[in-house]
Amino acid sequence: MSPGPARFVRQLLLGLLAAAATIVTLQSWRGFTVRPDDLVGPALVAAAGLLVTGTALRLLPLPAVVVASLQLAVAGVLVVVLVGGSLPTPGGVAETLDRIRLALEVAQVQPPPVPLDGGGIRALLVVGAVLFLWIADTVAATLRVGPALGLPLLAAFSLPVTILRTGAPWWIFATASLLYVAVLALHEADDLGRWGRRVVARRQGAPHTAGGAASGPPVAGTAVAVTAVGLALVAPLAVPVLDLGLLDRAGLRGGAGSAVVLREPTADLQGDLTRGDDVDLLEITTDDPGAAAPTYLRIGGLNDFDADEQQWRPGGGDERALDEARLQLPEGARSGDPRVTWNIRATDAFSSSWLPTPSNLTDIYADSGWRYRPAGDDFTRDDGRTTAGQSWETTEVLPSFTREDLDAAGRDYPDRLAPFLAVPGVDPRIAELAETIVADATTPADQAAELQAFFRDRDEFRYDLQVSSSSDDSLTEFLFDSRAGYCQHFASAMAVMARELGIPARVAVGFLTPEVVAPGRWELSAHDLHAWPELYFPGIGWVRYEPTPGQRASATPDYSAPDPSGPGATSGTDEPTPTSRPTTTAPTTGPTSAPPSSAAPDDGQEGADDGRGGTGGMRPAVLLVVTGAGVGVVALLALLVAPRRIRERQRRRRRARGVEGAWNELRATLLDHRVPWPPDRSPADTARMLVEDWEAEVADRGQSTGPDARPVPDGAALAPLERLVTRLELARYAPPAVGSVDAPASSGSGASAQDDAAWSDARAFADGRLAGRGGARRARWLPTSVLAGRRERRGGEPGLGAEAPATTAPEVVGGSDEEELARR
Known part of the structure; x- marks a missing residue:
């Protein structure tokens, strides 16, 4: 092969490797949305379109700046096709800009992960992917500055670190790094080919040729590059204080699939619920042969509702060192109530700065770095260490109380609970709705039961992990417009409405029912993560309720049943499951291995479009494929005809x-x-x-x-x-x-x-x-x-x-x- 075709092949490979490295790097954005796999297709179409058109343009005798400008125009066409779902007509461009504007608004008010379509951020992520692919193709193939490709790759890697506060899984970093090393190798080979060739001895009588083959990069240099990538992956493990967040250390240490990072319970909950892999997080064992499965394991308590950001937060309050916690017998528990000792071990895949524990603790033995928060009845730390690979032991008391005990508790709340009644800046219609729901209730227990029944009514609400908010007030939209959401929406809404009724309330984040592995041994996974409200009753303490519909949590405690004559006792309401130990009652058929998102939405709305996403069904996909194929065919024809036309000229x-x-x-x-x-x-x-x-x-x-x-x-x-x-x-x-x-x-x-x-x-x-x-x-x-x-x-x-x-x-x-x- 002559030097010309060899150099052309190298430039083509440069573009291909740069596109591959960028697509792999974009996988670090998976935490931004609840359906990250849906972005792979548009990224591949954009990469193919830019690579084919870029290769054809680079065959022409055009300056690099002209090629880059034309490629930017191609990128704009791809954005219109992939985002607007139409050809680049004035109407298609206007539709694309509207969807980008909507995505920007959603990104400002909705914490990640956010749905893609129907008021989601698909447009924003597609624009970002196309932009990074254009930059990579321009830098590596058009300008032929291979080392500079590391800058856009690093920028793409940094986005989830700065926004989500989580690093990319190690395999993404390793694969992208090796592809970047390959780009460097081809770049150096191309440079050597332009500067000169090795002198090759000519045999006696042999014909002269056009020179020796271009000298490639030395083997030692490649070995150094690969070694550097390996050290970048291993160094954070060898140096415990090196925790910059660029890489997911838990996933690197051998977690099952991808790691679950939990630093802010509210912000991280939906991403862990909607992950594709059901990652094992906790293993729980006990020596008590008669112990029932541990349920509703608490991670943290959220005490303050931020009306501006529509989120529950842990709030303030004093903290105590673990050896100073002095856990006492929980309020409402009696000395004769049964107790169970649980041994809990976190897998390497569970990296949490909050310690999962059962409710109503009397003893805990854990690493001394954990601190106890009485306001949330939880344990947290801020020294950089997490639960990954740790073990701890807890003793739980199982108090027993009845609905009559709750009715008799009254409303004599201690002054220390005043912060648990605050609901600043909430839409006044929420209080009116709460009063309407509990109009016939006479006690706080009756009111709480009526609220729970209202949310679990299948004729009123629907459990849906893919829902997102398009307004600044997601709570109001959930209650008065969409009536669809996941556990965080239901728990948040019931806690706010309980406070509006004068009942102290907070939101707890934790786990549902574990999966039985062996007698006395259970496992909890990412799909078991859950949120629920806790309401306070004098003399009894914090009591759990379950407003999330039966599609997610199939059972409710027996003390939470509504008054049969009340408005909540409708035919569409899930029936409670009687139990003698309400604080440890578990859903009997709650999902433990299948993703919650796999359950079909009610009323035949699976895959329905809400109108904001344009065309529905398979039409956007067909249009995408047809448009992509047309662009590819035109570019291929130009690629075939261009050399002959240039030669004639x-x-x-x-x-x-x-x-x-x-x-x-x-x-x-x-x-x-x-x-x-x-x-x-x-x-x-x-x-x-x-x-x-x-x-x-x-x-x-x-x-x-x-x-x-x-x-x-x-x-x-x-x-x-x-x-x-x-x-x-x-x-x-x-x-x-x-x-x-x-x-x-x-x-x-x-x-x-x-x-x-x-x-x-x-x-x-x-x-x-x-x-x-x-x-x-x-x-x-x-x-x-x-x-x-x-x-x-x-x-x-x-x-x-x-x-x-x-x-x-x-x-x-x-x-x-x-x-x-x-x-x-």
Whole structure:
């Protein structure tokens, strides 16, 4: 393969590897949305469109800035197709801008992960992906600055670190890094190919070739690059204090699939609920043979409702060191109530700064770095360490109380619970709705039961993990518009409404029912994460309620059943499951291994579009495929036709340059047919080496005789080359001789005759040299001289056709320059 095609292939591979590295890097954005896999298709379509069109544009003799600008226009078309779902018409552009504007609004008010379509952030993520793919293709393939590709890759990696406060899984970093190393290797090989070639010894009698192969990057350099990637992955494990968040250390240490990082319970909950892999997080064991499964394991209590950001937060309050916690018998528990000791171990995949524990603790043995928060009845730490790989032991008391105990508790709340009644900045309609729901209730227990029944009514609410808010008040939208959400929405709404009714309330985040592994041993996974409200009753303490519909939590405690005569006791309400121990009651059929999002929405709304996403069903996908295929076909046709058209234009341009043009055309013709052209030689030396190569080829193939023998380079075949070389040397080195037939003329018919003679000799020698070789169709449609990317200039082609004058008289076929000039 000649240097031209080799360099073209390297540039094509540069674009391909840069696109692959970018797509892999974009997988670090998976935490931004609840359906990250849906972004892979648009990213692949955008990468293919940019790569194909970029390759075609780079074949043209265009400046790099023009190619980059045209590629940016192609990126804009891809954005309209992928986001707007239509061709780049004025209407399609307007629709695309509307969806981008909506996505920006959602990103400002909705914490990640956010749904993609229907008021989601799909448009924003697609625009970001196309932009990074364009930057990568421009930097690596158009500008051919391979090392600079690391900057956009690092920027893409940094986004989830700064916004989500989580790092990318180790496999994403490792794969993208190795692809970046491959880009560097090809970039260095291309640079070496432009600067020079290795000197290759020539065997006696062997034909001259176009030079040795380009020297690639040394093996040692590649080894250093791969070693650096490995150290970047291993170093955070060896240095515990090195926790910058770029990589997911828990996932690297061997977690099952991807790690669950829990630093802010509210913000991280939905992403862990909607993850594709059901990652094992906790293992719980006990020596008590009669113990029931541990349920509703608490991670943290959320005490303050932020009306501006529509989120529950842990809030303030004092903290105590673990050895100073002095856990006492929980309020409402009696000395004779049963107790269970639980041994809990977190897998390496669970990285949480909140310690999961059962409710109503009396004892806990854990790492001394944990601190107890009485306001939330939880344990947290801020020293950089997490639960990953840790074990701890707790003792839980199982208090028993009845609905009558709750009814008798009254409303004599301690002053310390005043913060649990605050609901600043909440829509006043929420209080009105709460009063309407509990209109017939007489006690706080009745009111709480009616609220729970209201949310679990299948005719009123629907459990849906894909829901998102398009307004600044997601709580109001959930209660009065969408009536669809996941556990966090239901728990938040019931806690706010309970406070509006004067009942102290908070939201707890934790786990539902574990999966039984063996007698006395259970496992909790990412899909078991859950949120629920806790209401306070004097003399009893904090009591759990379950407003999330039965699709997620199938059972409710027996003390939470509504009054049969109340408005909540409708046929559409999930029935409570009786239990003697309400604080440890578990859902009997709650999902433990299947993703919650796999459950079909009620009322046949699976896959329904809410109107904000444009066309529904399969139409956007079909349009995407058809448009992508059309762009690919057009780009492929341009890629096939462009080299031939460029070659024809070059031939016409050379025709106007007389003898120099004829010599360059001969070179291009021979290169197109894979005949090596010696670089950086004088015309006479080039002619001699062309003849030697011709003779060696005939000898090697043994075709000097026979019916299909190729022409032998005899005197008649070489005469046109001799005349062409003489005319070229006279045109370059000899002063014009007035009246001389062979001297170049400045104007008139003499110059035209000389040009015609030179072109005739060039064609005659090329016809003889190429007779019987074949490959005419390949030379016509894939001319090597074009793929070499050499820019012609007046006076010859740099490095190939514009040879410098020789310092000594070079040898030519048939004699020296002086002899030839004297003969003429």
